[in-house]
Amino acid sequence: MLKLTYKPYFLKMQYPFRIADNVRTGTPIMLVKISYQRYDGFGEAAMPPRYGEDMQTATAFLNKINFDLFEKPFPLAPILDYIDAIAPGNPAIKAAIDIALHDLWGKVTGKAVHELYGLTPNVLHTAKTISIERPEIMASRVAEAEDFRYLKIKLGTDHDLKIIEAIRGATDKPLYIDxxxxxxxxxxxxxxxxxxxxxxxxxIEQPLPKHDHKGMQWLKNRSALPIIGDEGIQRLADINNASLFYHGINVKLMKSTGIKEGFDMLVAAKEKGLRTMIGCMSETSCAIAAGAQLGSLAEFIDLDGNLGVTNDPYGAFPCRNGAIHVDNTPGIGLKNVDWNAIESFSTENN
Known part of the structure; x- marks a missing residue:
């Protein structure tokens, strides 16, 4: 029998996180645990307010789940189909369940998730994100990313050129532009x-509004750089027409409803000749570890969402010298999890 437990959490950021249309100092997170026999699988939903999910919607969704319908945590397909059919939308909380079930599946079988999908673990050189600030502040944060080969620079302001000039005054590292x-x-x-x-x-990641299909199609055919779809690419069905507007796609587990559909999206994108990227929201090490399991399918890696926070309840998933080292730890790769100790970090005020 499967047992579901969950806890609300507020992930605090080291710096205010500014992008083109909003700023925030933290991210609401729903942490989940699914237990089976002597095994525990862990997952999370990261819910930036701009995407429409929150603690209330996540709790309401979780309360609709009836795991009594399933005797064991695999095969995953019928369980995930059931979860997806509970309600439309809600991709992040669906991802939390998906990640926990994958973690559980790996632990019960003694295999890492990437092994279960027939993938080879890679050393993943992730980009380090620098969010929007005054150009001189953004340039000063380059030094904090000394260990990283790539920097991801947030743009979408009326002083974007000055930002890049300031960054270029501090480093000549390759830049991902978002x-x-x-x-x-x-x-x-x-x-x-x-x-x-x-x-x-x-x-260039998602330069124009996602609904500006005419503009995106024109720009894709005109652009001197590859254009990667992020907000415009949510789930598997979006891959069908992606090549009309983008040269590649950014898969995030919080959009794709988790590992299973994220895997399917990356495979489908590669089959269609699209370039592939795996990204993240501001997340704990739990979701970052889960995303890293699919890293060998991606050309571009952006899995630094746990590195700019101050209260990761799982401790940082290993990232040494700007690289994530994926090993064969069963499940998603988290180690030494103390679920009970997380309770003291349940709200923003803590």
């Missing part, structure tokens, strides 16, 4: 991308 839908003038965006291509920038 506008978070912050650009609206397609021709201006194309000219700016021409300039960015000369600044050792690797790609």
């Amino acid at each position: 506008a978070n839908q912050g650009w609206t003038d397609t021709e201006k965006a194309a000219r700016f991308i021409d300039w960015l291509a000369k600044q050792n920038c690797i790609f």
